[in-house]
Amino acid sequence: MAPVKVSKICCIGAGYVGGPTCAVIALKCPHIQVTIVDLNQARIDAWNSPDFNVPIYEPGLVDVIRGCRGRNLFFSTDVDKAIQEADLIFVSVNTPTKKSGVGAGFAADLHYVESATRRIAAVATSSKIVVEKSTVPCRTAESMRTILEANSKPGCRFDLLSNPEFLAEGTAINDLFAPDRVLIGSLQTQEGKDACASLTEVYANWVPRERILTVGLWSSELTKLAANAMLAQRISSVNALSAICEATGANIEEVANAVGFDSRIGPKFLRASVGFGGSCFQKDILNLVYLSESLHLPEVAAYWRQVVEMNEYQKARFSKTVVDTLFNTITGKHIAVLGFAFKADTGDTRESAAITLIRDFLSERAYVTIYDPKVEEAQIWQDLQEACPTTPLDSIKKYVTIVHSALEACKQKEAIVIATEWKEFKEINWQTVYDQMTKPAFVFDGRMILDVVQLKKIGFTVKVIGRGDRL
Ligand code: UDX
Ligand code: UDX
Numbered sequence: 472m473a474p475v476k477v478s479k480i481c482c483i484g485a486g487y488v489g490g491p492t493c494a495v496i497a498l499k500c501p502h503i504q505v506t507i508v509d510l511n512q513a514r515i516d517a518w519n520s521p522d523f524n525v526p527i528y529e530p531g532l533v534d535v536i537r538g539c540r541g542r543n544l545f546f547s548t549d550v551d552k553a554i555q556e557a558d559l560i561f562v563s564v565n566t567p568t569k570k571s572g573v574g575a576g577f578a579a580d581l582h583y584v585e586s587a588t589r590r591i592a593a594v595a596t597s598s599k600i601v602v603e604k605s606t607v608p609c610r611t612a613e614s615m616r617t618i619l620e621a622n623s624k625p626g627c628r629f630d631l632l633s634n635p636e637f638l639a640e641g642t643a644i645n646d647l648f649a650p651d652r653v654l655i656g657s658l659q660t661q662e663g664k665d666a667c668a669s670l671t672e673v674y675a676n677w678v679p680r681e682r683i684l685t686v687g688l689w690s691s692e693l694t695k696l697a698a699n700a701m702l703a704q705r706i707s708s709v710n711a712l713s714a715i716c717e718a719t720g721a722n723i724e725e726v727a728n729a730v731g732f733d734s735r736i737g738p739k740f741l742r743a744s745v746g747f748g749g750s751c752f753q754k755d756i757l758n759l760v761y762l763s764e765s766l767h768l769p770e771v772a773a774y775w776r777q778v779v780e781m782n783e784y785q786k787a788r789f790s791k792t793v794v795d796t797l798f799n800t801i802t803g804k805h806i807a808v809l810g811f812a813f814k815a816d817t818g819d820t821r822e823s824a825a826i827t828l829i830r831d832f833l834s835e836r837a838y839v840t841i842y843d844p845k846v847e848e849a850q851i852w853q854d855l856q857e858a859c860p861t862t863p864l865d866s867i868k869k870y871v872t873i874v875h876s877a878l879e880a881c882k883q884k885e886a887i888v889i890a891t892e893w894k895e896f897k898e899i900n901w902q903t904v905y906d907q908m909t910k911p912a913f914v915f916d917g918r919m920i921l922d923v924v925q926l927k928k929i930g931f932t933v934k935v936i937g938r939g940d941r942l
Contacts, residue, residue, distance in 0.1 A: 474668035481557035485509035489563030495647040497544035518546035528818040531644035563604040577761040592622035630666035635695035641816030656691020703752040707781035713743040713937030723937025743937040745917030746824035748813030790831035801837040807880040810891025811843035818845035825890035842880035892918035
């Protein structure tokens with residue numbers, strides 16, 4: 472049998488990955504009908520909102536939706552209908568770290584993936600190519616395949632592919648328009664290769680063929696974990712060096728820049744920070760740790776676990792610098808935290824370093840005022856409540872204020888902490904901020920974005936990640 476020519480795609484999961492990815496497929500493939508489904512009615516309503524008030528903030532996303540919604544891109548909660556009509560189905564549901572049971576704190580919670588897979592098997596009345604897009608532990612495809620085969624109706628064939636997504640939030644649309652690579656994993660049977668060819672043809676509508684890599688199913692699954700682990704490892708390595716810089720008077724920006732000039736190392740992902748966040752890095756590394764342990768490879772597990780531990784250390788170290796610098800106590804002091812998202816250009820807060828910092832400040836009973844240009848207020852309260860589970864939200868609210876501009880956040884504060892590298896923080900009028908602060912005025916730059924020389928000239932005491940005082 473020749474590879475199926477894909478004409479209808481269904482994507483289960485209208486989140487940060489499924490939404491942008493399938494919207495770009497629809498834009499680039501006007502001959503393919505794409506339906507993105509989700510169980511969450513409010514999320515689907517937002518994707519369908521007449522004024523394009525879509526549920527995630529991502530530069531360029533609204534233009535993509537405008538370009539094809541209602542033409543060949545549809546958002547719906549009718550999961551079954553979309554499954555039945557499609558010849559190719561992406562499974563793009565979330566896979567959080569397990570909170571309880573075997574592997575709690577490490578293993579991925581696959582029950583959403585499993586329930587989506589069971590749904591496909593239950594309602595499909597024709598053959599489908601099922602594509603695993605969620606980040607999953609190695610060999611999940613095998614379980615999905617078993618579920619599909621055990622529950623399929625006569626005449627229905629399911630071919631499973633792994634097609635991990637490498638987009639980064641904030642640059643998702645560019646990453647999707649011009650990906651470094653598209654990775655497709657399949658069984659190395661004729662049917663597996665045919666399914667792989669069908670998906671390759673979809674991407675080939677805009678991605679050069681030499682960038683579409685086809686590999687075995689398990690290599691593909693492992694590559695996603697490996698890529699995220701290696702990226703995060705670079706950050707933890709540079710953050711470990713930033714501690715040495717602070718202790719010696721070296722400057723991590725200079726060190727990282729000079730190191731990155733080595734073409735074997737390269738310049739990217741060497742920016743020291745207050746710690747990496749996001750939905751993937753920590754989760755995927757912990758997955759790798761869990762996988763290594765279950766494969767009886769404890770040294771490998773310990774190696775990768777250290778990348779996460781270094782990240783926790785970096786956050787704790789930064790909080791401690793704030794306390795130490797403010798004369799060893801922040802109790803009752805007023806601190807402005809600029810930025811709450813885990814990186815700039817996204818409203819996503821998952822695993823954001825800001826959450827850990829604010830939790831630390833609250834445990835010292837400091838007053839914290841937060842400003843972030845994109846994060847919703849309700850999200851901040853939810854994150855802080857989760858971070859401080861034993862403190863009632865009302866008590867948290869006595870210590871935390873959320874405001875709507877950086878200037879407002881900084882007024883009458885003793886210290887300012889930069890937690891996210893939003894561009895607008897570089898453009899603040901620092902003289903005005905200084906004039907309105909309690910003196911001495913401190914700035915802690917966890918993202919290395921400020922002009923330290925200028926700030927010091929104004930009168931601030933400035934501490935920057937990775938920069939020693941002896942400079
Ligand atoms: C993605 C990947 O899928 C995840 O595996 C990866 O590790 C991080 O990126 P993301 O798109 O960011 O997840 O997650 P989220 O924004 O939470 O979106 C998942 C969506 O799936 C949610 O809107 C949820 O309502 C939906 N969902 C979940 C379903 O429609 N059906 C389910 O059974 C479960
Ligand atoms: C990451 C991967 O980059 C992407 O390929 C994968 O599909 C999902 O996970 P994302 O989490 O969206 O993407 O953002 P990324 O740009 O990788 O940043 C992750 C975290 O690392 C952020 O908190 C960021 O601030 C931090 N970071 C990044 C640094 O601290 N220093 C750097 O040099 C780069």
